Structure formats: C-alpha cells, structure tokens
Amino acid sequence: MSDSLLQSAKDVILTEAQAVSDLANRLDDSFVRACKLIQNCQGKVVLIGMGKSGHIGNKIAATFASTGTPAFAVHPGEAGHGDLGMITEGDVAICISYSGESDEIMTVVPVIQRLGVPIISMTGNASSSIGEACDVHLDVGVEKEACPHNLAPTSSTTVALAMGDALAVSLLTDKGFSPDDFARSHPSGALGRRLLTFVKNIMKTGDDIPAVNGDTKLLDALLVMSQKALGMVLVTHNNNLQGIFTDGDLRRVLEDHTDIQNLSIGEVMTANCKSILADKPAMAAVAMMDEFNLNSLPVVDENNQVVGAINTHTLMQAKII
Numbered sequence: 001m002s003d004s005l006l007q008s009a010k011d012v013i014l015t016e017a018q019a020v021s022d023l024a025n026r027l028d029d030s031f032v033r034a035c036k037l038i039q040n041c042q043g044k045v046v047l048i049g050m051g052k053s054g055h056i057g058n059k060i061a062a063t064f065a066s067t068g069t070p071a072f073a074v075h076p077g078e079a080g081h082g083d084l085g086m087i088t089e090g091d092v093a094i095c096i097s098y099s100g101e102s103d104e105i106m107t108v109v110p111v112i113q114r115l116g117v118p119i120i121s122m123t124g125n126a127s128s129s130i131g132e133a134c135d136v137h138l139d140v141g142v143e144k145e146a147c148p149h150n151l152a153p154t155s156s157t158t159v160a161l162a163m164g165d166a167l168a169v170s171l172l173t174d175k176g177f178s179p180d181d182f183a184r185s186h187p188s189g190a191l192g193r194r195l196l197t198f199v200k201n202i203m204k205t206g207d208d209i210p211a212v213n214g215d216t217k218l219l220d221a222l223l224v225m226s227q228k229a230l231g232m233v234l235v236t237h238n239n240n241l242q243g244i245f246t247d248g249d250l251r252r253v254l255e256d257h258t259d260i261q262n263l264s265i266g267e268v269m270t271a272n273c274k275s276i277l278a279d280k281p282a283m284a285a286v287a288m289m290d291e292f293n294l295n296s297l298p299v300v301d302e303n304n305q306v307v308g309a310i311n312t313h314t315l316m317q318a319k320i321i
Contacts, residue, residue: 012146012154019142019155020162026139027166034120034136035170038069043090045071046117048079050104052153053096053160060094060164067172076104084111094120094164098140098156100128109133122160138163194320199285200278202318203299203308204230211236211306214243214266218253221245221265230311232296235269239305243269246296275300278307282320285310 038045045064047057057073064071074083087093093112095105100123109130112119121134124141131137140163146154210228212221214235225233225245235243245265253260253268275298276285285297289312299308315321 008148015144015146016155016158019159022143023140023159023162030136030138031166031170034138035167035174037092037118037120037136038167038171039174041090041092043070043088043092045069046087046091046093047071047073047096048076048093048105048108049073049096050076050102052157053098053102056157056160056164057094057096059161060096060168063165063168064171067168068175069168069171076102076108079108080104084108087112087115087117089115089117091115091117092120093117094122095130095134096122096140096160097128097130098124098153098160100125100130102130105130106133122163124156193318194283195281197282197318197320198278199276199280199282199299199310200308202282202314202320203278203310204228204314205308209306209309210234211239212265213237214264214269216265218260218263218265218268222250230296230309230314232298232309232311233265234298234306234309235265236306241273241275241298241300241304241306242266243271244273244296244298245269248295273298275304276310277301282315282318286315286321289315 045061047061049055049057054073054075061071061073072086074086079087095109097105100121106129109119113133118136119134120136120138121130122138122140123131124139125131126137126139140156140159142155142159144150145152145156208228210224210230210232211234212224214237216224221233225231232244232246234241235245243266245268249268249270253263257263274288274292274294276288278299278301288294289297296309296311298306299310301307312321
C-alpha cells in the first residue's frame, strides 16, 4: 500500500513537471505581446476564471499585486450580477479556461469587449470560443492531466499557474522591481520586516552603548562590557571610534599575557574595526557580520562618531535573523 501511494505521488509530480517543461519550450511571441498589453495597462489586471481556474486566477492576481502589477480577480458568475462594474476602461482582462468554452466567461466577454478592455486568454485550445474572442492567446494546453482518469484539473491548473508566475516575474524583472519594492507590499511578513528594518531601528544607543577611552584599564573595560551585555566594548576618543574589544579578543589576550593588571584597552583593542552606518538596512549588518565572522558591530555616523551598537542577539530579538 505504501509503495503504491509513493509511486502514485511520484507519477503526479513527474507528469506535472513534464507539462510545465513543455510549456517553457513552446513560449512564443504571444507571451511577449501579453506582457506588452499588461505593461501598457493604465488600470488594473483583472483575472477571470470559473471553478479551479478561478482559484488559479486568485493566486495569479495576488502574485501580480505583490510584485508591482495592480490586479484583482472577478468571479464570472458574480460579474453578470453587478461585479462587472469593477472592470473599467484602461484595465486588461485575463480569462482562464482550459476548455476555452466556459459559459460564465463567454457571457461577460462581449461586455468586456464593449468597454475596450483588451483580453488575454489562457486556454488549452486557441480555436475555442474564448481563444478566438481574445486579443492574445496563451497556450496552456497539456498532454494529459496527472489524474489517472485524465479528468481532475491537475497538470492543466499547474501549467496555468506557472504561466501566471511567468508573466508576473517577467514583468517585475523588466520594470526593475527591487527587493525593497517587494518589502513595501509585505510590511507585516518576515521578509518585509527584514528588508524594511534599518540599523537605527534596532541598535543600542545612549547609556546602553559599551564605550570607553583608550587609556581605560582592561579590567575596567571588561566591567563595562559585562554590564552592557553586548559581548564588546568600543574604544573611542571624543566619541570617535578608535577600535573594538570583544569576547574573542579577551580569549586571545589571556592566551598571550600572563599579567593583564596593567594593560590598557587601547593596547589590546582591534583598531580600524568594521562598523556600519545607522541608516543602512539591518540585513546589510547581517551580511557584513557573516562575511567577516563578527558577532558585534559598532554603529557610526558619516564622521565616524559612535551612535550605537548591535550584536547577533540584537538582530535575533528584532527577528532579522
């Protein structure tokens, strides 16, 4: 029983993967024309699909919207009872129907055409009613469904979803849609938090900064480092960053010196240390700390004046890492 279940699952995945691969191989100028229609759209992209195709339309609309192409989905059944008012001049419609003969969609197509709204169709039959009524047809046909009876929409819905993703990603790439743009559409998610949080939003400031001058005895500096609990102490002169001393530096000092009573922090600090500006993204701090294997990082302004401090724990508390 277990073997048959696993084999069935593998057959489904391989069948759908082959269908998507076939889709990639037959993309042509129709895809480019569809992208151009959407690029020139002055309104919104309206996804229309019935049944399973409607669910795919909802997902494609959400992907468009989150990647810089305003979009929404309309149920064709509801469209005939007032929701057509949501579609206006300047929009672009994408009608999804594998057979290309959905009665509900064909009912609203003439109305959409009278509005002067271009129609992109995604069907498995360019000669279908919807395929022939549209301005651009995108072929989402499949050799077979992953369903053993070739009935349940499986490969066909996967291919339609992949076509939608291809449109959305091609458009975002062409328009130079950046990770920051993406984050602005996802401010409540983990990705948005990482991309929209700046060092200044999470750094320790004021009395919480572990800072001493270079003449401070090492033992006194260690007391400050312990009190501030950031795993470091910054060495400054008139608040100008001179160097850093970390837990790792302490281990090295203990290995190299038998008497640390008379050492000053300036003698054992790491001079010319790495630092980051407060207005940099927190992810830039993560990247710097990863690159140079750091656990702590001073935060400075353009004049190398210390304005804050962060460490790995600070980033973890802010859920940046």
